[in-house]
Amino acid sequence: MRSIFNKTNLYFINNCNQLTPLPSWAIFFINVGHWLAQAEIQKNRLVLGLAIPTRNYAAALAALGVVQARANSPIDRINSNRYFEQLCKLPKGTPVVFYDCNRRYKGIYQGIDETCGERRLRIQRENKSSGGLTNLVSVKQSHNVAIAHKPNISLPKKQSGRPIIIHNEFIDGVIGKHNTSEFITKTRLDCALIGRINTLKHEILEIPFASFSSSKSKTGYLQDILRVRNFLSEGQAYRSEILSSQVSEPPQTSGGLVPHVTIFDGATGFLKWRDDWRTSHWIILLERTEPHFKEAVEIIDNDYINRHNWEEIQNIIPAPSGVEMVVYQEFCQ
Structure with missing residues (x-):
């Protein structure tokens, strides 16, 4: 796994509508996600636990x-087999959306x-009365x-598909x-976040950011990149999903898809639902002042001491001042 220690061309937009560079702590959290995203999941998965002063935006x-x-x-580094197998387990008759040539069906x-x-x-794609046109979708095409x-x-007799606006x-x-x-037309569950939906919704949908390049800036929101399924309209391709930590029953992703990374x-x-997510990498964010921190x-700490794999992990991103971090490997379960 190669390491990415990125700077970023993202900026906060302050109350005076001025661009403000992201502070070092914000860049750290982005780089944590970058680093963990590069690790493929085979027999082992990575667990990254962070004790932080505040959870805001982390x-x-x-x-x-x-x-x-x-x-x-590169697309050949992404494990399409995993997503394909998850789709294979869907019940027959499950409604889906299919993307082809920048059109949505x-x-x-x-x-x-x-x-x-x-x-x-x-x-x-089409009603049986008109022949029941059916696409055969390979493993490599499954993200469509x-x-x-x-x-x-209900399927129409003939379907021309809706055009997708891909320029942003x-x-x-x-x-x-x-x-x-x-990015806009292929679904892949890269990330699931388990937390308070309204808090995350505010940070993702309502706080403006800007990307700056070639002497010009363009405004957007984290949702433009995260493509959280919960906040998209029907049929749009997504890359992440938010699940409530406050529910009484185990939270489930759409279709039971397994994310590449789960963020608590x-x-x-973490305390309530961690055992349901042991087939993905983990980022665990613990605010020191929250009630169940200890x-x-x-x-x-106990999982770290009793871990099965003591192999040294390479290129770990150093934690900034005020953040304590532990990284270890566990077997997928």
Whole structure:
């Protein structure tokens, strides 16, 4: 795993509408996300625990780093097999959205086609009365399929698809213009955040940022990059999802998809739901003043002491002043 210690072209926009460089602590959280996003998940996964003075923006910026790094990873480094297998487990009749040639189509998952030893998803795009046009989607194309928000949809007799607006200068400035089309049209669950939805919603949707390049700035919001499923309209491709830490039943991602990185924004979600997320990398953010801080730290310390893999981890990002950090590996469960 190579290391990325990035500066950033992102800026806060203050109350006077002036660009303010991100402070070093903000860049640290982005780089934490970058670093962890590069590690593929095989037998082991990485756990990164942080004791921090305040949680403000920490989870959102770490998620930004994850999504940004994954967006800039060559497609052959992204494990499409994992996403494909998750889609294969969907019940027949599950409504989906299918992207093709920068157009968006309604679809229904109709199981698996296997020809000459190659499996493909069967995505029906048109009503049976007109022939039931069906696309066969390979492993490499599987990120063109997203699970729809609506539990039931009806397919038309003929479907021309909705055009997708893929030009966004803020996104171009953050992830690179050459990646924008793929970024906006392909679904991949890079990151799941478990925390207080309203707090995260404010930071992601309501606080303006700017990307600055070529002597000009473009304004946007973290949502433009995070593409949080909860905050998108029906059928849009997404890269992350937010789950409430306050619920009484285990939180579930859409379709049961497994994120590449799970971010626990606070001790509550970590203490309640950590055992349900042991197939992804973890970032655990613990604010020192929160009620269950000590309990969460004790669990992390115990897991660190009893870890199964003592292999040295390379290129760990140094923690800034005021932040305590522990990094270790665990077996995927």
